[in-house]
Amino acid sequence: MNTLGLIIQREYSSRVTKKTFILFTIFMPVLFLALAFVPLWLSTIKDSEIKKIVVIDHTGIYAPEFKSTDDYRFEIVGKADESANYTPRLGKDFFAILQITDDLSKKPQNVFLISEKQVPMSLLKNIEKVLSEKVTRQKLDELSASGNVDAQTIVKVRHIIESGANVSVSTLRLNKEGETFASSSMLSSIVGIAFTLLIYIFLMSYGGMVMQAVLEEKRSRIVEVLVSSVKPVNLLIGKIVGIGLVGLTQLFIWALLLGSLTMVLGILPVFSNDAATSSQLMNNSMQPVNMSEIVAMFQTINWLEIILYFIVFFIGGYVLYASIFAMIGASVDNEQDTQQFMMPITIILLFAFYAGFYSIENPDGPLAFWCSFIPFTSPVVMMVRIPFGIPAWEKILSVIILYGSFVVISIFSAKIYRVGILMYGKKPTVKEIIKWAKYK
Structure with a gap:
C-alpha cells in the first residue's frame, strides 16, 4: 500500500476505534432528541404555586x-x-x-x-x-x-366575533408531471434547519479535529520523522481524507439508525416519493391531523436528493474548512496562538448558520440566494433551501463554486503546511504566512 493510503488508514482507524467516537456516535442522537423534547416536556410541567x-x-x-x-x-x-x-x-x-x-x-x-x-x-x-x-x-x-344599528345586526356581529374565522390553508405542490401533492412548509423548515445544524456541527468539530491533529504532531516533533519519508502534501491530504471518512462513517451509522427506527415505527418510508393526492388532502383538510397525514407529509420530502446533496456539501465544506484549519495548526506552536486565526473562521461559520436560519422565512430571498454561492456559507445555507425546492442550476452552480474554491484553498494551505510544520519558536504574522505560500 502506498504512503498516502497508509496515512489515511492510520488517521481513520486511530479515531474510529476510540471509545469517545463510539460513545459520541451512540449517544449524540439521544442528546439531539433530548435537546428537542426535554425543553418541550419541561415547559408542560406547571408551577405548583398558584x-x-x-x-x-x-x-x-x-x-x-x-x-x-x-x-x-x-x-x-x-x-x-x-x-x-x-x-x-x-x-x-x-x-x-x-x-x-x-x-x-x-x-x-x-x-x-x-x-x-x-x-x-x-x-x-x-x-x-x-x-x-x-x-x-x-x-x-x-x-x-x-x-344607528338594529339589535339583530348587533347579535350577528357578536356571533361573528365570538366564532372567529377558522381558515386553514392546505399547501399543495405541482411536480413536473402536472400532478399536485400535499406539502408542508413547517416540515420543510424543520428538515432544513436539522440538516443545517448537523452540517454546521460537523464542519466545526471535524475541521477542529484536523487542526488539533496537526498541532499535536508538530508539538511532539513526530512530524519531523514523518516528513522524512512522506511528502508534506501527502501527509496533509491523508490527514484530511482520513478524518473526513470518520465523519462520513458517523453519518452513515446515524442514517442507518434513523432509517431503521422510522421504518419500524412506520413514520417514514425511506426514499419514497409517493404522495397523497390533492383530492385526498382536501377531503381531510378540515379534520384534525392524524398519523396518516403526517406520513403523507413526510413522503413529499425528496429524502434521496437531500441526503445526496448533504453528502456533497459536507465533503466540499469539510475539505475547504479542514484545509484552513490545517493551515492554522501548521502555522502555530500552541493552542493559545490559534485564537487570533480562529476568530475570523468562527465568525464566518456563525454568520453562515444565522444566514441559513433566517433564510427559512424566505428561502428565495437575496440573503439566501447570494449566500448559496459564497463557498464559506453555501454548505450551510443550501441545506436550508433544498427542502423547499430550488432550481437545479442553483444547486449545480453552488457545488461548482464550492469545489473550485476548496481546490484553490487546499493548494494554498498545502504550500503553507509544508513550511509551517517545521517552523518553531516564533509566532507567525499574516505577512510571513503569505511569504511561505510563495516558497518553491
Whole structure:
C-alpha cells in the first residue's frame, strides 16, 4: 500500500476505534432528541404555586371579567379597600397588581401590571385577552345603544366575533408531471434547519479535529520523522481524507439508525416519493391531523436528493474548512496562538448558520440566494433551501463554486503546511504566512 493510503488508514482507524467516537456516535442522537423534547416536556410541567394577582379596577367594569385558573388567582379589591389605602405586599402576599385607572374603550393605555419579577407571557396574554374581549363588547353595546344599528345586526356581529374565522390553508405542490401533492412548509423548515445544524456541527468539530491533529504532531516533533519519508502534501491530504471518512462513517451509522427506527415505527418510508393526492388532502383538510397525514407529509420530502446533496456539501465544506484549519495548526506552536486565526473562521461559520436560519422565512430571498454561492456559507445555507425546492442550476452552480474554491484553498494551505510544520519558536504574522505560500 502506498504512503498516502497508509496515512489515511492510520488517521481513520486511530479515531474510529476510540471509545469517545463510539460513545459520541451512540449517544449524540439521544442528546439531539433530548435537546428537542426535554425543553418541550419541561415547559408542560406547571408551577405548583398558584400566583395571586390583585385587581384594582377604578372603573368597576373589568374586574368581574377575571376568573381564577389553576395557575393564577385573581383577587378583586373593592371600593372599601381602596378608601382604606389597601397596600398588598408584592412578593410576599401577591405576585402582581393589576391596576385599571380609566375606561379602556376610550383610553386603552390606562392599565398597568406591577410586579417584582418578570411577568410570565402566559399571564400577560391572559390579561390582554380578557380586557380586549371586554372592550369589544363595550363598543358593541355602545353601538347598539346609539340606535344607528338594529339589535339583530348587533347579535350577528357578536356571533361573528365570538366564532372567529377558522381558515386553514392546505399547501399543495405541482411536480413536473402536472400532478399536485400535499406539502408542508413547517416540515420543510424543520428538515432544513436539522440538516443545517448537523452540517454546521460537523464542519466545526471535524475541521477542529484536523487542526488539533496537526498541532499535536508538530508539538511532539513526530512530524519531523514523518516528513522524512512522506511528502508534506501527502501527509496533509491523508490527514484530511482520513478524518473526513470518520465523519462520513458517523453519518452513515446515524442514517442507518434513523432509517431503521422510522421504518419500524412506520413514520417514514425511506426514499419514497409517493404522495397523497390533492383530492385526498382536501377531503381531510378540515379534520384534525392524524398519523396518516403526517406520513403523507413526510413522503413529499425528496429524502434521496437531500441526503445526496448533504453528502456533497459536507465533503466540499469539510475539505475547504479542514484545509484552513490545517493551515492554522501548521502555522502555530500552541493552542493559545490559534485564537487570533480562529476568530475570523468562527465568525464566518456563525454568520453562515444565522444566514441559513433566517433564510427559512424566505428561502428565495437575496440573503439566501447570494449566500448559496459564497463557498464559506453555501454548505450551510443550501441545506436550508433544498427542502423547499430550488432550481437545479442553483444547486449545480453552488457545488461548482464550492469545489473550485476548496481546490484553490487546499493548494494554498498545502504550500503553507509544508513550511509551517517545521517552523518553531516564533509566532507567525499574516505577512510571513503569505511569504511561505510563495516558497518553491
